[in-house]
Amino acid sequence: MSSAIDVRGLHKSYGDKAVLGGIDLHVAEGTIFSLLGPNGAGKTTVVHILSTLATADAGEIRVAGHDLHADPEAVRAAIGVTGQFSAVDGLLTGRENLIMMADLHHLGRREARRRAEELLAQFDLAEAGTRPAMTYSGGMRRRLDLAMTLVGSPRIIFLDEPTTGLDPRSRHTVWQLIRQLVADGVTVFLTTQYLEEADQLADRIAVLDVGRLVAQGTAEELKRLVPGGHIRLRFTSPEEFALAGRVLPTALPDNESLVLQLPNDGSVHSLRALLSRIDDASLEVDELTVHTPDLDDVFFAVTGQRTAHETEPQNEGASK
């Protein structure tokens, strides 16, 4: 598969503070790539550099096949960027914002109007289209922001924390829109501090911590980096539970809830072995669940700290 973004040895310092300390990234065309990391990890700096908003101190960067240093204009023609902070014009209406974008993409008057109407409908802003964007709610602004990014049908889209500060419903709407984009062949480069978001959306995830990539792979690959997978067997009768405890001596029993917990890597082979032992002993198991470590475990393992959760107050975005 050809790559949409290729980065080798990306360095960036502000003054004597190193923000990015040598980063390699490869994003395949038509996939969602998620850069995951806590606040201050350098995620926004990566997006700024890749979208020509900031210069790199060192590194080879190709975006959409163009050398970023040699031909930034060609890079700009191929990308769309939705930054962390709303990039809509508050004094213009939603429709005017979209038409302005269409004009800047030189779509022509008639096509500009058509595209604006199409996006307003697609992003559920048709009714709000005649109101100034400053009257919009956070979720509506984010949708308009995204719609404006899409006016020129970019091949590569950068989304810098697209759901930070959104309520769960708006977040799911944005996720849906992102999935739809990739279904149409667009490449999405997404930064997030939410593990769930990366897990839900991304084909590949890179974990960024204080300017260095500490892990990279699919969500599944990353989870495999962390031991601690297990299987839980639940029983209804205390007799079966007691019997199972003797058949499976390595299990950790929870006598109150009649649950046995067995260390297990979740592979087919080990599952089959377990099931045949259950069959051989004719155990009556009420429920079997496989638990693989989640990305939070991964993040903790590779960085030594927990990331933000949805339940935490979502005001980090405003403090930078």
Next chain:
Amino acid sequence: MSYALQDTATMLRRNLRHAQRYPALSLGALGMPVIMILLFGLVFGDTFAAGLGGAGGFDYLDFLTPGILLMSIASGTMSPAVAACTDMTEGIVSRFRTMAIFRPAFLTGHVLGNVILTIVSLALVVGFALLIGFRPNASFADWLLASGLLLVLTVALTWLAIALGLTSKTPEGASNVVLPISLLLPFLSTTFIPLESMPGGIRWFAEYQPFTPIIDTLRHLLIGTPMDNGDGWLALAWCLAIAVVGYFWAQKNYNKGTTV
């Protein structure tokens, strides 16, 4: 580059729409010079003229009007500086900078918007001045030359004001950083009083600062006051120098830190 005009027009439309939705800034820029011409022409004029012992043999209103025209341009630099700075503090400029558009369009849109606003303001000042008794004796050619000089000065000062506005972190800061242009230079020049009536230090400053030869040239063209040889060229040279500095400085500030 073929999109230079088209993108500038798009940015201009945006700025004009802003002026229409949020008219306070533009109305302030339009109203202030009109108030000045009425206030100094009708209310303080006689006292000033008496105190000066006549304005070099000219009617004070005739003497004043070219100065107020310059002042309109100067005070009009506040709004583009604030507008450019406000845009920079919001995400929209980051969006523009990641798009494949004519790079200076954001700036040229602001410049053009302010030039249009200033032309309206100058027309209003001339209109009101004529209404209260301004009697220029300029020929059509003089008017053309004067208009040309005013236009060049407007473009030059607007570029400089935008460059200054882009250096400010907040819109409030932007309105302060242009104060030397919008207030200091017009007041410490021959806008209200002739050079001869100024005290030493201020007189020295007024004599060598850019606004004085420009006002003197305007007065010469509009009401026929005598002028030092070469003042016209000096006025034009100042305008061009300010324009060049403003133009390149504004681009530099706009592109700061980005890959271009």
